[in-house]
Amino acid sequence: MRLSSRLPPGFEPNALSAALAKLRSEGRAILDFTGSNPTRCGFTYPEAAIRAALSQPGVLAYDPDPCGSPLARAAIAAHHGHGLGAGDLLLTASTSEGYGLLFKLLGDPGDEVLVPSPSYPLFEWLARLEGLRACSVPSYFHERWHLDLGALEVAVSPRTRAVVVVNPNNPTGHFLSQTEWAGLTALCARHGLALLVDEVFADYALEPPPDRLATALLDPDPPCPVFLLSGLSKVAGLPQLKLGWIALRGPGAAEHRAALAFLADQYLSVSAPVQAAAPALLALAPGIREQILGRLRANLAALDAGLAAHPRLSRLPVEGGWSVLLRRPAVDGDEACALRLLKQKGILAHPGSFFDLHGDGHLVLSLLTPPTTFREGLEALLTGV
Numbered sequence: 001m002r003l004s005s006r007l008p009p010g011f012e013p014n015a016l017s018a019a020l021a022k023l024r025s026e027g028r029a030i031l032d033f034t035g036s037n038p039t040r041c042g043f044t045y046p047e048a049a050i051r052a053a054l055s056q057p058g059v060l061a062y063d064p065d066p067c068g069s070p071l072a073r074a075a076i077a078a079h080h081g082h083g084l085g086a087g088d089l090l091l092t093a094s095t096s097e098g099y100g101l102l103f104k105l106l107g108d109p110g111d112e113v114l115v116p117s118p119s120y121p122l123f124e125w126l127a128r129l130e131g132l133r134a135c136s137v138p139s140y141f142h143e144r145w146h147l148d149l150g151a152l153e154v155a156v157s158p159r160t161r162a163v164v165v166v167n168p169n170n171p172t173g174h175f176l177s178q179t180e181w182a183g184l185t186a187l188c189a190r191h192g193l194a195l196l197v198d199e200v201f202a203d204y205a206l207e208p209p210p211d212r213l214a215t216a217l218l219d220p221d222p223p224c225p226v227f228l229l230s231g232l233s234k235v236a237g238l239p240q241l242k243l244g245w246i247a248l249r250g251p252g253a254a255e256h257r258a259a260l261a262f263l264a265d266q267y268l269s270v271s272a273p274v275q276a277a278a279p280a281l282l283a284l285a286p287g288i289r290e291q292i293l294g295r296l297r298a299n300l301a302a303l304d305a306g307l308a309a310h311p312r313l314s315r316l317p318v319e320g321g322w323s324v325l326l327r328r329p330a331v332d333g334d335e336a337c338a339l340r341l342l343k344q345k346g347i348l349a350h351p352g353s354f355f356d357l358h359g360d361g362h363l364v365l366s367l368l369t370p371p372t373t374f375r376e377g378l379e380a381l382l383t384g385v
């Protein structure tokens, strides 16, 4: 039987994943610099309060609203501020599911979405699984990252339906500047495109430039439809609870929300327990984020201290987010370098190519890495790249 052409031709792991699985099966200890699951990074969660939030009477009630429970939406609107109301939101089981709904909403099979790259690699598949094509449009680095608005303009085709940006971006940490925002929304308005803005990392500013767009919600009246995505996985470091959301702004927002509600109604995938718990979980979120921010800052400082002894290496600025790009001499390919690090030193780091970074010379490190791993592995990593 033939399977859908939306799927990849095979499911073999890439060379790095295969090498990792082999080493793990041999019982080799791995120093993992790629961890992005906060529940595995040694944070102290307020466990009793999380359990209490998930034990309220509401967790037993089933009263589905395709947009999500008004109480949960009100708490999320209050978390964001900037004039957002419960009526501007639609809840999803994750940010990834939010993309699925938006791609269903916006495109017909064969249509395209433009994605400034480097970026989060899942977009390619999230788009393809909805029959769309994600077209990457390279951003460029000159002292900081810049969207190439000229290249985006050229890349717009009659099949283009939307632009997808991550603010701040993963893994570059690039916050859109206010000028980029104005240019991007004007471009989308000119071409009749929607703008999807993924702000899962917006609460994690590390070295933010003064002209950054802290959130797309600072614009109360964008000239194009804006769909902002976020969720508990980064806002509260609780990916296992599966709650994401889409906030709508701009022309046609009410009509788009009604259409999204129709789509969400076919699945009703957001669980009652997490919706009942959302207000209490969001009240706990600032404390969890403080811990995560402390970790990100401490690891960045440790990296800078380590880099001081390795002048041939450097890092790019981290405006925000959970990752840092390590610059290394591109004497061999980044994937070959990552494989070498893994096999020779038991250190796992991602090559830049995994995130569509152009050319060689970058490894991506997670700043969420537990401090003991970071301390133990850093010197070996810096001497090995």
Ligand SMILES: Cc1ncc(COP(=O)(O)O)c(C=O)c1O
Binding pocket: 036, 094, 095, 096, 097, 120, 166, 170, 198, 200, 230, 231, 232, 233, 239, 243, 244
């Ligand atoms: C930029 C970005 N968007 C979305 C997600 C997925 O979030 P969720 O767990 O809400 O699906 C991630 C996960 O790492 C991410 O990096």
